[in-house]
Amino acid sequence: MMKKRMTERKKGWLILSLSLDAFAGLGLEVLLAFWLEPMIYGRTMEQWNTWQSVLHWCITCIIWGSVAGYLLWSADRNYGLKLIKRDGDGTDSLRSVKLWQWGLVIAGSACKIITSVMDWGGFKVYMEWKSRGPLLFLFQYIYYMFETALFTLILVFAQIAFETWFKNRKIPYGGIILGLTWGLAHIFTKGNLAIGLEGVVIGLLFGSLYLLLNRNLKWTYVLLFLLFVL
Numbered sequence: 001m002m003k004k005r006m007t008e009r010k011k012g013w014l015i016l017s018l019s020l021d022a023f024a025g026l027g028l029e030v031l032l033a034f035w036l037e038p039m040i041y042g043r044t045m046e047q048w049n050t051w052q053s054v055l056h057w058c059i060t061c062i063i064w065g066s067v068a069g070y071l072l073w074s075a076d077r078n079y080g081l082k083l084i085k086r087d088g089d090g091t092d093s094l095r096s097v098k099l100w101q102w103g104l105v106i107a108g109s110a111c112k113i114i115t116s117v118m119d120w121g122g123f124k125v126y127m128e129w130k131s132r133g134p135l136l137f138l139f140q141y142i143y144y145m146f147e148t149a150l151f152t153l154i155l156v157f158a159q160i161a162f163e164t165w166f167k168n169r170k171i172p173y174g175g176i177i178l179g180l181t182w183g184l185a186h187i188f189t190k191g192n193l194a195i196g197l198e199g200v201v202i203g204l205l206f207g208s209l210y211l212l213l214n215r216n217l218k219w220t221y222v223l224l225f226l227l228f229v230l
Helices: 002-041 050-079 099-120 124-168 173-190 193-212 218-227
Strands: none
Touching: 002 173, 002 193, 050 124, 050 218, 099 124, 099 193, 099 218, 124 173, 124 193, 124 218, 173 193, 193 218
């Protein structure tokens, strides 16, 4: 029994390390945006022209996509975690989501959208379309897709790790870790404490939505992407 506990404890730490690796993968953009590219271009990120911004997003997406692919491969190969299940697998279906769960999903999503509209003075996606134009808008939203993939993996791996330790499937551990990593990181990237604290709340919400959707990774990803950009 003691050996089994030690094994589960170690496995939990290893899976949590995948969550932190996903966060570190997101952080690689900081090296590009605030060190390497300003050194090459001789100007800060706010002063980049259209093609410098597009190139930045393309490079970032390649890096983030590689990190996400490696983490999914590693989780499957080393721990048997097949996070992307085939259609028809009962654990990967929304049919088991109860009506009250859908109600909470809709309520939580509505709160996130309303808060975003208040912050932006309108729908974020529309405001960015107006301010950036078609080309920048297209590449930025491809970039958002990859960002969503990594922060979703942060919460998923953290959730699995804590459940391995505590055997409680009702607490959004992954959302807590997402808020304390990706959420708080916005204090440094945006230079605003309020945005960072808001990110903590959003992380907790996203982790809760993942549980309410019965850990359906594909549909959680779609929902989180929509909530992130609206």
